[in-house]
Amino acid sequence: MDRVIFHCDLNSFYASVELLDHPELRHLPVAVCGDPASRHGIILAKNEPAKAFGIKTAETIWQARKKCPRLVLLPAHHDKYREFSRQVNQLYQEYTDLVEPFGIDESWLDVTGSLHLFGGDPLALAHQLRRRVRGELGLTISVGVSFNKVFAKLGSDYKKPDAVTLISPDNFRALVWPLPVTDLLYVGRAAADTLKRFGVRTIGDLARFDREALFSLLGRHGRQLHAYANGLDRSPVSSACQENAPKSIGNGLTFPRSLSGREEICSGIAMLSDRVAVRLRRAGMKAAGVSLAIRDPDFRDISRQRRLEPPTCLARELSQAVVSLAEGCWNMDSPVRALTVTALYLISEDQAGVQLDLLGQADAPRRDRLERLDRTLDQIRAKYGRNAISPASSAGVCQGGVQEEDEEGATS
Incomplete structure (x- = not known):
């Protein structure tokens, strides 16, 4: 692969952080939620046992309780999540200075230039990262390993929790193309609805769709999505040292x-x-x-x-x-x-x-x-x-x- 990009996603982040203080609840369905008294009665995060009941992020507490009457609810502590996010990204920066956070619980790492310092095997390095985060912070990550950012993100979503998935130039058609088109980064609901009307339901359908027809349907965004589906994303991973002004x-x-x-x-x-x-x-x-x-x-x-x-x-x-x-x-x-x-x-x-x-x-x-x-x-x-x-x-x-x-x- 010409580039080696990781996407590291902290599993059930808010819930996992809260359970560090409540290990006795790990085997129970647990969700982190807002304050119902302030009309913030929605689910912010949930652990694996809660996911087994079909609990979804952003649904209301009463909807979640209908699915799982014994759901344990914990309050959110955002300062704590920010501190753990900082520590995780600091750990990532021991392997490369090209670390780009994507929200509080996800980051891209470009290890192309530093991989040789850690043995040269991208899968072995991904597993090393996974073990260190679990051993030092008590949290788990799923890591996508690929040759671009979009497929690395798909890789971290492909298998969870605490897993590593490789998406390479040789296997991406077999792994990625059967997935729903909504799994592709930046395919929003409006774009998915438009694509569905033209028979585009999977990422493979999108990859095979006529590029200029996509431009007619979705403008420049359509061409960009076509490139992503075909593994042609070339966007760089930003340096952790780079000061980016907010846009x-x-x-x-x-x-x-x-x-x-x-x-x-x-x-x-x-x-x-x-x-x-x-x-x-x-x-x-x-x-x-x-x-x-x-x-x-x-x-x-x-x-x-x-x-x-x-x-x-x-x-x-x-x-x-x-x-x-x-x-x-x-x-x-x-x-x-x-x-x-x-x-x-x-x-x-x-x-x-x-x-x-x-x-x-x-x-x-x-x-x-x-x-x-x-x-x-x-x-x-x-x-x-x-x-x-x-x-x-x-x-x-x-x-x-x-x-x-x-x-x-x-x-x-």
Whole structure:
């Protein structure tokens, strides 16, 4: 193989970490969940005995309890998960500096240049990693070994828990092509529905489908998926030492009661937009795009995004754009359980300044004044707390134990 890529996936990560403190529960069906009192009564993770009952991540607790009345529920401890994730990735970096986390419990490793230092056998090295994680941290990993990132990811999913799977140029057609097309990285529900209408149900169907026809159906994404299915992924594994500026910054809220009516929905959007704008200014970034995700009380989701011109870090401009998105895709009289506002296509403030100069924006002085005002508010919040000053338009929507989630990504 020209490259040797590992994908290491911590098995049942949250549940496995919690069971380190509760070894007496290992043989029982156990799930980690949110707080039902705050309307976070969903399953976040489950162990192998719980999986045997058909318990699924993101289903509600009452649904899980119908399947398994004796399901043991444990609260989540996110600080603990972050610390274990850090320790695992630190262990990986003993083998290569090319370690790219993919979420809190998964990482890619490119060991092409360092494999000879550890015996030269990729399967033996993968098993060594698996044994070290289990012996030193008490957790198990599944490792996919392949010649690209996409197939390495498929390999770690192929056999679980505590297993190693090799997907090579010689065997990938036999192993990968019979799998459902939804198992392929970046095949989302919308793409899968489109492909199904044209008889594409497996990864092999996708690989054999006409490439230009896929472009007609899915645009550039279609061509990319065709390449992935045929083993042509060439994307690099990022260095652990590389400082990647985030390309998206988002905040999400699940409300203690559903928002009802245009005024409350707009208030929720205003609060989230303000949070995102503060983080943009702190990072020295501006957003050239924004997205909105809405969840209703029945856990149905809808999302939309749009470009922004000029790029901005102003809460009011983000809020105006997001309200416009909401009005275009949502009945503003329908109840809303959760909202997420995300700033996209981020660029540095210096780049944004150059763009403004080139475009000759007539309102540039006004925008400068507004930005200075918002930065002054940031200083007040830094000294007295972020709730010292809030947008008047957001008053009252978040009283009573809201759960807030920050999102920050190296890719949009």
